Amino acid sequence: EAQVTQNPRYLITVTGKKLTVTCSQNMNHEYMSWYRQDPGLGLRQIYYSMNVEVTDKGDVPEGYKVSRKEKRNFPLILESPSPNQTSLYFCASSLQGVAGGAYEQYFGPGTRLTVT
Amino acid sequence: GNSVTQMEGPVTLSEEAFLTINCTYTATGYPSLFWYVQYPGEGLQLLLKATKADDKGSNKGFEATYRKETTSFHLEKGSVQVSDSAVYFCALSVRGTDTGRRALTFGSGTRLQVQP
Numbered sequence: 001e002a003q004v005t006q007n008p009r010y011l012i013t014v015t016g017k018k019l020t021v022t023c024s025q026n027m028n029h030e031y032m033s034w035y036r037q038d039p040g041l042g043l044r045q046i047y048y049s050m051n052v053e054v055t056d057k058g059d060v061p062e063g064y065k066v067s068r069k070e071k072r073n074f075p076l077i078l079e080s081p082s083p084n085q086t087s088l089y090f091c092a093s094s095l096q097g098v099a100g101g102a103y104e105q106y107f108g109p110g111t112r113l114t115v116t
Numbered sequence: 117g118n119s120v121t122q123m124e125g126p127v128t129l130s131e132e133a134f135l136t137i138n139c140t141y142t143a144t145g146y147p148s149l150f151w152y153v154q155y156p157g158e159g160l161q162l163l164l165k166a167t168k169a170d171d172k173g174s175n176k177g178f179e180a181t182y183r184k185e186t187t188s189f190h191l192e193k194g195s196v197q198v199s200d201s202a203v204y205f206c207a208l209s210v211r212g213t214d215t216g217r218r219a220l221t222f223g224s225g226t227r228l229q230v231q232p
């Protein structure tokens with residue numbers, strides 16, 4: 001089954017304790033991305049990756065890191081989490097597509113993070 | 117920049133009622149347009165999409181038409197069911213001309229509640 005998986009699904013942690021949220025896709029997609037979802041703000045992109053070893057900042061990258069060492073995996077790293085990073089996080093993937101094409105993205109189930 | 121504006125919810129309807137959720141957008145460049153649905157406790161699922169003006173996306177009885185002249189992509193369904201209760205997100209994607217970035221820009225979401 002084609003899917004994007006994330007782990008953990010729920011995480012409660014304390015300020016400053018480093019954590020990693022994993023994301024994996026089995027569709028051989030080149031493009032992967034992380035979003036955070038906050039009430040009234042919709043989803044905002046944190047980081048994205050166009051392929052292995054190619055990553056770049058999205059709209060809200062502060063306080064986050066990513067890496068893309070393998071095509072299927074795109075972990076999100078919070079080196080020193082703070083309470084304002086409490087949110088619902090989604091990983092997504094898609095094919096590179098062609099110019100003018102619809103860049104349909106497939107989403108994981110989400111990770112609810114609480115930082116106290 | 118790019119932005120998406122959706123009608124605020126919640127929208128509460130009786131079963132078999134007609135549904136319209138308004139969505140308008142601003143975009144630099146020529147966007148592709150999407151509707152995503154998020155059921156309780158789940159990630160986002162693509163509901164339908166349209167890639168060019170006058171295209172009509174449809175799926176599961178839902179429809180939306182890409183209106184370039186009014187920069188709109190309103191979601192409609194002729195007869196809603198209780199199982200349609202979810203949060204609906206309008207989104208657009210424009211490929212970055214220099215980086216290839218194709219972040220989805222989301223509206224803030226509209227919660228639909230369908231009562232039996």
